[in-house]
Amino acid sequence: MRYSRHLLMDDIGEAGQQKLFNARVLIVGLGGLGCPVALYLAAAGIGQLSLCDPDHVELSNLQRQILYKESNCGELKVNCAKRELLALNPHLQISSYAVEASAELLNNNFDIVVDCTDNLAARQLINRHCYNQKKAFVSASALGWEGQLVGFDFGHNPSLCLNCIIDENSPEPSLNCGNSGVVGPVLGAMGSLQATSVIRLLLGFFQQHGEMQRYDGKSGRWLCLQASAKTDCAVCGVIN
Amino acid sequence: MISILFFGRLGDFAKNAPRTVKASTPAQIRELLTIKHPALAKELSQPQVLVSVNQMIVGWEQPLMDGSEVAFLPPVTGG
Numbered sequence: 001m002r003y004s005r006h007l008l009m010d011d012i013g014e015a016g017q018q019k020l021f022n023a024r025v026l027i028v029g030l031g032g033l034g035c036p037v038a039l040y041l042a043a044a045g046i047g048q049l050s051l052c053d054p055d056h057v058e059l060s061n062l063q064r065q066i067l068y069k070e071s072n073c074g075e076l077k078v079n080c081a082k083r084e085l086l087a088l089n090p091h092l093q094i095s096s097y098a099v100e101a102s103a104e105l106l107n108n109n110f111d112i113v114v115d116c117t118d119n120l121a122a123r124q125l126i127n128r129h130c131y132n133q134k135k136a137f138v139s140a141s142a143l144g145w146e147g148q149l150v151g152f153d154f155g156h157n158p159s160l161c162l163n164c165i166i167d168e169n170s171p172e173p174s175l176n177c178g179n180s181g182v183v184g185p186v187l188g189a190m191g192s193l194q195a196t197s198v199i200r201l202l203l204g205f206f207q208q209h210g211e212m213q214r215y216d217g218k219s220g221r222w223l224c225l226q227a228s229a230k231t232d233c234a235v236c237g238v239i240n
Numbered sequence: 241m242i243s244i245l246f247f248g249r250l251g252d253f254a255k256n257a258p259r260t261v262k263a264s265t266p267a268q269i270r271e272l273l274t275i276k277h278p279a280l281a282k283e284l285s286q287p288q289v290l291v292s293v294n295q296m297i298v299g300w301e302q303p304l305m306d307g308s309e310v311a312f313l314p315p316v317t318g319g
Contacts, residue, residue, distance in 0.1 A: 033319045118319040120288075141316045146248040148316040165297055171287045177318030187319075212297065214313055216248040223247060223311065225290075227297040 002089075003045055016203050021047040023202050024109060028052045028101045028126060029116035030077040032064040032177070032187030033140050033194065037114050039067065040195035042085040042092055046202075049085065050095040052105060053077045064184030101125055106133075112198055115139035116191065120172055127162035128235050130154055136206070137162075138197045140190040143175060145183050145218035147190035151197045153209045159229035160210040161236040168234065186217045242304050244269060245311040246280070250289075253280040266291045266310050267300040288315035 006012040006020075023046050027034050030053040041049060057065075057072045057080055065077075072080045078096035085094055097105055101122045106113065106129040113135060115126050123139055130137035131154050138151040139162060152161055193213065200206045214223040231237050242263050246254040257277045263269045274281040283289070290313040293302055304310065 029319050031319050116319050118317065120317060141319050143314075143316045143318045144249055146314070146316050165290070166288055173286060173288050173315040173317055175315075175317075182318055214247060214316075218248070219251070221247070223292075223295070223313070225292050225295050225297050225311075225313075 006044070011205070012203065017045060019202050020045050020199065023111050024048040024050070025112045025114060025198060026050040026052065026106070026108070026110040027114045027116055028122065029118065030055075030065075030067070030081050031061070031116060031118065032142065032182065032184065033191040034114075034116035035065045035067040035081070036188050036191030037116055037195050037198075038081055038085055039088070040192060041198060042089045042094075044195070044199060045089065046092065046198070048093045048095075050097065050108070050110065051078045051081050051085075052097040052099065052101055053081075054098050054100050064182065064187050066184075066188070103129060106130075110135060112136045112138065112201055114194055114198060116194070118176065120166065120168070120170065123162060123166075124168040127152070128168075131161050131235050136201045138194050138201070140194045142182055142187045142190050143177060144181060145186060145216055147186045147215040147217070149190055149193050149197070149213040149215075150210065151201070151206065151208055153201060153206050157209040159236050159238070160227060161229075161233065163235040164230040164233045165210070165212065165227050183217055186215070189215060189217070241306065242269070243309045245309060247311055247313045248316075250280070250283055250312055250314050253277075253283050264304055265301050266293070266298070266304070266312075269310060270300070283314065284312055286315065288317075289313065290315075 057068045082096045134155045140149045212225040241260045270284045292311045
């Protein structure tokens, strides 16, 4: 039986598996983070997965983007990913959008948005939209040996958002994976934790609103940081 | 005294930097590092560097108490 390892668990069971099957999750970005997120969520039986990425598969993606094979180079990532995920689990509804994240896309009916993008502007767009719509939002990023994870359950927490931690007016840092590199399994680790956070949110176990996890794969160290809401935050601030 | 953690790749710029200082704010720590550790101070001045005090994310002007641990974390933006 496909989900027997979930059904064996008292805190998932049939009721939990049904919640996963009823869920609508949008994954924005199908790179090094989005690949493991999509694979784990499809395998877990998330019933409606939406995939968003405008890019085509390139040879330099294959060091870390584990959905794709060399023969896929030149193909749209969303088309390749949809085919691979349906091969893994044909019982899911998978929608694909070969576009950048936009307010129009985010206005579709999703329970959770998973931010697997590679830039602050997209993260802040998702943050603002999810805050306004009271949807959950799980964000991760990686660079070099390092990874970062933070989730927001706006349906249950009206204050503290990504903009309280990283100001949307901050300039984009000069370093990115394209000019300074990234270790593939670090992305895999952070993407796996994003997928875990999505499952935790859907099953009602998420208690880490705004808590930031940082991982340094070079030293093997983790840090867990708390954050507080800014009263003058342009997104969620009470004096805004 | 304030203890300092330079997380992740900031540690590569901080090999000879002090791990304890007397300072009243994180911004003052950065200022103290400018003369002897300019490359590190420059990294700390990059946009989106996060600062935490005792595992709480704070601003650069957060007042520090004796015995606090200040961590500096570089931006991580790729995906």
